[in-house]
Amino acid sequence: MKHFISVHDVEHPQSLVQQTLEIKANARRSEIGRNKTLALIFFNPSLRTRLSTQKAATNLGMDVIVMNISKDGWNIEFEDGSVMDGSTQEHIKDAVQVISGYCDIMGVRTFPNLKDLQEDYQEKVLKKFVEHANVPVISLESTTLHPLQSLTDLATIAESKIQKPNVVLSWAPHPKALPQAVPNSFLQWITKTDADVTLTHPKGYELCEDFTGGVAITNDQQEALAGADFVYTKSWSSYSQYGQTPSVEDDWTVSQQKMNLTNNGKFMHCLPIRRNVVATDEVIDQSLVFEQAKNREFAAQAVLQKLLEDF
Numbered sequence: 215m216k217h218f219i220s221v222h223d224v225e226h227p228q229s230l231v232q233q234t235l236e237i238k239a240n241a242r243r244s245e246i247g248r249n250k251t252l253a254l255i256f257f258n259p260s261l262r263t264r265l266s267t268q269k270a271a272t273n274l275g276m277d278v279i280v281m282n283i284s285k286d287g288w289n290i291e292f293e294d295g296s297v298m299d300g301s302t303q304e305h306i307k308d309a310v311q312v313i314s315g316y317c318d319i320m321g322v323r324t325f326p327n328l329k330d331l332q333e334d335y336q337e338k339v340l341k342k343f344v345e346h347a348n349v350p351v352i353s354l355e356s357t358t359l360h361p362l363q364s365l366t367d368l369a370t371i372a373e374s375k376i377q378k379p380n381v382v383l384s385w386a387p388h389p390k391a392l393p394q395a396v397p398n399s400f401l402q403w404i405t406k407t408d409a410d411v412t413l414t415h416p417k418g419y420e421l422c423e424d425f426t427g428g429v430a431i432t433n434d435q436q437e438a439l440a441g442a443d444f445v446y447t448k449s450w451s452s453y454s455q456y457g458q459t460p461s462v463e464d465d466w467t468v469s470q471q472k473m474n475l476t477n478n479g480k481f482m483h484c485l486p487i488r489r490n491v492v493a494t495d496e497v498i499d500q501s502l503v504f505e506q507a508k509n510r511e512f513a514a515q516a517v518l519q520k521l522l523e524d525f
């Protein structure tokens with residue numbers, strides 16, 4: 215594996231899931247990362263990704279440096295050939311080459327602006343990192359994907375040992391327009407497994423068709439929940455009316471009454487979650503969300519180990 219920016223970078227996704235669970239089961243530590251450094255570059259906030267990846271790296275003997283680049287760095291210029299006589303002080307190609315000199319693996323988090331579909335779906339910023347880095351690049355969530363979260367989610371589902379699970383991905387309400395990265399990525403990974411997958415969302419919240427192949431889709435949330443083993447819930451903004459939040463009349467908050475329609479299903483969410491908006495307290499408090507959050511460490515460790523072995 216050269217980089218980790220989508221499921222397409224992983225030759226055998228199921229092996230990486232098993233590796234994640236093996237690391238967890240054996241509380242595995244290693245010295246494979248001794249004298250190596252991981253740089254984590256954040257353009258956006260994080261709790262789980264930052265702490266779990268940092269912990270995973272130390273489990274492998276790595277040193278870790280972290281920078282909130284939007285807050286603490288120079289204003290970055292992303293356009294090639296630009297005459298930098300305005301507000302930007304450092305070109306992305308210079309910054310990435312410099313960071314490469316300080317580390318052996320680089321992680322980057324870069325959220326979408328949700329204004330320009332073409333720009334976001336081209337993964338402009340992440341691609342600049344891959345282009346100019348001399349070391350492997352890990353996505354810590356990009357404009358369209360969140361592969362570390364998805365690997366974690368598959369590992370969490372696999373822990374249940376349910377054969378051919380019935381997995382529902384449900385849209386949920388939220389006061390703010392959110393990216394499509396988590397649902398896109400979840401579909402990209404879960405469709406590599408033998409799960410039966412149903413996507414449910416109100417009209418206007420269709421996801422990009424690149425990610426919905428092989429998935430049953432319904433606008434009826436309760437119909438989707440019937441018989442579900444796992445209910446993965448996430449809010450996202452519209453793809454077709456890019457970044458907008460068309461009004462929704464029906465109640466899409468996941469309640470215990472709705473969970474009672476499932477096959478004793480488990481509620482999942484990547485966190486952070488808006489309690490009693492996305493799902494009720496009762497649902498969240500009996501869910502897999504903390505197991506998911508814990509599994510982020512082991513997923514990150516599996517990815518770092520693979521990159522250290524292969525590079």
Ligand code: CP
Nearest residue numbers: 260261262263484485
């Ligand atoms: N799930 C997730 O990526 O959490 P953070 O945004 O806190 O890193």
